[in-house]
Amino acid sequence: MTAIAAAVPPAAMPGVVKTTYRDALRAAHRDALRRDDRVFLMGEDVGRYGGCYAVSLGLLEEFGPERVRDTPLSELAFVGAGIGAAAAGMRPIVEVMTVNFSLLALDQIVNSAATLLHMSGGQCAVPLVIRMATGAGRQVAAQHSHSLEVWYAHVPGIRVVAPATIEDARGMLWTALQDPDPVVMFEHVMLYNLEGEIAETAGATDLDHAAVRREGSDISIVTYGGCLPKSMRAAETLAADGISAEVIDLRTLRPLDDETILKSVAKTHRAVIVDEGWRSCGLSAEIAARIAESALYELDAPVVRVCTVEVPIPYPRHLEEAALPQAASIADAARRLVNHHG
Amino acid sequence: MPSLGADMEAGTLVEWRVKPGDAIHRGDIICEVVTEKGDIEVESWLTGTVEQLLVQVGQKVPVKTLMALIRTEGEGAAAVPPAPAPSAPAPSAPAPSAPAPPAPTPPAPTPSAPLPAPQPSSERTRISPAARKRIEAAGLDASTIVGSGIGGAITIADVEKAMSASQPAARAESEATSVTAIRRAIARAMARSKREIPHYYLSQTIDMSRALSWLERENSARELPRRLLYSVLLLKAVALAVREVPEMNGFWQDDHWIGSDAVHAGVATSLRSGGLIAPAIHDVGGKSLDEVMHALQDLVNRARSSGLRSSELSDPTITVTSLGERGCDSVMPIIYPPQVAIVGFGRVVEQAWAENGMVGARRVIHATLGGDHRASDGHRGALFLRAVDSLMQSPEQL
Numbered sequence: 001m002t003a004i005a006a007a008v009p010p011a012a013m014p015g016v017v018k019t020t021y022r023d024a025l026r027a028a029h030r031d032a033l034r035r036d037d038r039v040f041l042m043g044e045d046v047g048r049y050g051g052c053y054a055v056s057l058g059l060l061e062e063f064g065p066e067r068v069r070d071t072p073l074s075e076l077a078f079v080g081a082g083i084g085a086a087a088a089g090m091r092p093i094v095e096v097m098t099v100n101f102s103l104l105a106l107d108q109i110v111n112s113a114a115t116l117l118h119m120s121g122g123q124c125a126v127p128l129v130i131r132m133a134t135g136a137g138r139q140v141a142a143q144h145s146h147s148l149e150v151w152y153a154h155v156p157g158i159r160v161v162a163p164a165t166i167e168d169a170r171g172m173l174w175t176a177l178q179d180p181d182p183v184v185m186f187e188h189v190m191l192y193n194l195e196g197e198i199a200e201t202a203g204a205t206d207l208d209h210a211a212v213r214r215e216g217s218d219i220s221i222v223t224y225g226g227c228l229p230k231s232m233r234a235a236e237t238l239a240a241d242g243i244s245a246e247v248i249d250l251r252t253l254r255p256l257d258d259e260t261i262l263k264s265v266a267k268t269h270r271a272v273i274v275d276e277g278w279r280s281c282g283l284s285a286e287i288a289a290r291i292a293e294s295a296l297y298e299l300d301a302p303v304v305r306v307c308t309v310e311v312p313i314p315y316p317r318h319l320e321e322a323a324l325p326q327a328a329s330i331a332d333a334a335r336r337l338v339n340h341h342g
Numbered sequence: 343m344p345s346l347g348a349d350m351e352a353g354t355l356v357e358w359r360v361k362p363g364d365a366i367h368r369g370d371i372i373c374e375v376v377t378e379k380g381d382i383e384v385e386s387w388l389t390g391t392v393e394q395l396l397v398q399v400g401q402k403v404p405v406k407t408l409m410a411l412i413r414t415e416g417e418g419a420a421a422v423p424p425a426p427a428p429s430a431p432a433p434s435a436p437a438p439s440a441p442a443p444p445a446p447t448p449p450a451p452t453p454s455a456p457l458p459a460p461q462p463s464s465e466r467t468r469i470s471p472a473a474r475k476r477i478e479a480a481g482l483d484a485s486t487i488v489g490s491g492i493g494g495a496i497t498i499a500d501v502e503k504a505m506s507a508s509q510p511a512a513r514a515e516s517e518a519t520s521v522t523a524i525r526r527a528i529a530r531a532m533a534r535s536k537r538e539i540p541h542y543y544l545s546q547t548i549d550m551s552r553a554l555s556w557l558e559r560e561n562s563a564r565e566l567p568r569r570l571l572y573s574v575l576l577l578k579a580v581a582l583a584v585r586e587v588p589e590m591n592g593f594w595q596d597d598h599w600i601g602s603d604a605v606h607a608g609v610a611t612s613l614r615s616g617g618l619i620a621p622a623i624h625d626v627g628g629k630s631l632d633e634v635m636h637a638l639q640d641l642v643n644r645a646r647s648s649g650l651r652s653s654e655l656s657d658p659t660i661t662v663t664s665l666g667e668r669g670c671d672s673v674m675p676i677i678y679p680p681q682v683a684i685v686g687f688g689r690v691v692e693q694a695w696a697e698n699g700m701v702g703a704r705r706v707i708h709a710t711l712g713g714d715h716r717a718s719d720g721h722r723g724a725l726f727l728r729a730v731d732s733l734m735q736s737p738e739q740l
Contacts, residue, residue: 269498297474298471299471300499301497302492
């Protein structure tokens with residue numbers, strides 16, 4: 001897998017525009033559809049309805065039914081069709097409503113997309129991008145709310161990314177389309193309405209590095225996706241208490257950018273891993289293991305994880321909130337670790 | 343906590359080799375402690391039953407601290423601690439400011455009234471990996487640091503606090519096998535020696551040609567591993583010369599000389615990591631040359647791998663320092679307190695030698711005696727060195 005440099009050169013006087021995560025994603029689709037006629041989007045309700053989360057709203061009108069395609073209700077079929085199209089030279093973007101539903105296509109993704117290059121002796125690459133929503137917080141209950149990123153991050157042969165900022169929502173899609181291997185992109189449902197400013201000229205971003213979203217010296221908060229804004233708020237609270245937290249946005253969940261994580265731990269000597277996935281066998285477990293393997297002698301305290309309670313995500317709002325990592329619980333965990341009141 | 347040398351102030355318990363209820367015999371190894379000289383196995387001076395262990399693993403305690411209670415045969419409720427001093431003349435380590443009483447009788451608390459300090463918990467001290475790394479780098483003693491982390495773990499902040507607190511004061515406290523710790527131990531012992539002991543020096547050039555020729559003949563008939571070093575002859579000669587001039591053997595303590603029947607020769611051994619240590623070969627006078635050779639090899643190996651026993655460090659009654667082939671012609675050695683003599687040998691050199699009106703080339707060695715003028719006079723020292731010389735002229739009788 002190769003890194004693709006940002007393709008849009010900065011303008012001489014870059015203007016800044018207000019936008020949302022959703023609009024930035026749509027801009028990324030529009031950009032890709034314009035720049036490469038091999039690119040097309042398909043999935044349930046992406047066309048006339050404008051997408052379950054309205055990411056593709058207006059794209060059918062702009063690009064026509066050949067390139068923005070509604071599919072039957074069969075994840076297995078349309079993900080499989082995407083793999084075939086990619087193998088045949090297209091650059092499909094396949095949208096799956098949620099990661100929960102993507103399990104119906106697990107066979108296509110894990111057994112076909114991830115393995116074809118290997119099984120064909122290098123003859124058959126699968127330059128496919130599969131986008132899916134993930135996470136809880138919208139009261140859509142256990143069958144629509146889980147965070148199963150780690151199921152895909154476990155599998156060699158696919159790249160897994162999780163844009164958590166407006167810049168990455170705008171920038172990751174194009175880079176993912178340039179990857180000769182399948183890329184699974186996770187969009188946390190609570191991020192779609194995220195508002196912010198972005199450079200008018202913003203374009204592709206890399207898929208190789210974790211990003212230090214906030215510098216700090218006392219503790220490293222390692223997170224991704226929907227937990228990034230919560231972690232940033234926690235860091236803000238901690239700063240008021242005199243604790244300087246560094247926040248790392250993993251961005252790419254496979255392959256993990258060990259270097260950035262380890263460098264941060266070597267600086268702060270403490271780590272809290274925040275993952276909306278469950279703790280057992282989760283991404284947080286993988287990251288904790290890597291820290292233990294490579295930075296044990298930098299640690300001044302045990303690694304702590306803040307994860308979702310190990311239950312199916314509850315429907316009632318108060319229970320859903322209680323089950324998920326929150327800014328307060330992240331800050332509490334960090335405070336305990338730094339102030340030794342464990 | 344036994345004194346394992348005049349310079350030892352404290353030791354850290356690394357491991358108990360016995361548990362309450364174990365039957366032990368005099369000479370059994372009961373625990374392992376770490377001192378400036380490395381890891382030392384401590385032997386029991388008593389035969390009996392272990393009643394109670396009072397010091398925890400990891401704890402650093404001053405010399406003479408009660409470590410365990412041992413019930414001897416036929417003894418009732420009162421328990422006797424393993425005395426730091428052996429039956430007769432082992433060197434104890436009086437602190438410079440507070441000399442030990444002549445016959446130190448350590449307090450013998452009954453089991454019903456144990457010391458307040460030790461905790462019953464045998465739990466390992468919690469130290470964060472990063473803090474442990476810093477403790478090792480700084481040569482600190484973890485048992486002196488109070489942990490403030492989760493579960494009482496020692497953290498980086500605790501180590502940094504301890505380092506800044508211990509800058510001038512606790513420097514002497516710092517532990518273990520680090521080179522700086524050994525240097526400090528040497529510094530303490532040698533400074534005390536030069537401060538307290540009025541040394542006199544004598545020297546004698548000893549013709550080694552007979553001894554070396556005999557040795558070469560002897561070795562040519564032996565397998566490589568059984569060959570003897572000439573320093574074995576020197577050690578044995580020193581031990582036998584002591585029989586003629588016993589004032590050289592023993593200790594100066596509390597304003598009088600305490601002799602020793604056996605000659606436990608301390609062998610000055612340089613350590614690869616730097617520094618010097620002089621553990622004893624026990625009863626050199628009573629051993630054959632082969633036995634001395636075997637003991638010497640064993641001792642040097644163990645000294646260099648931190649495997650010495652307590653008695654080997656506390657027992658030397660006289661020290662021998664032999665510079666060996668890479669040394670220089672002669673050495674003016676410094677007595678290791680509370681011993682009263684040290685014999686130094688330079689390297690073997692060939693030189694012109696006049697005998698019976700004839701000049702020839704002979705292999706010779708320069709022997710020197712550093713004597714404690716409180717315990718002996720130069721006349722006796724001269725007799726001693728001459729005795730070494732004459733013993734070396736009949737190597738087959740050593």
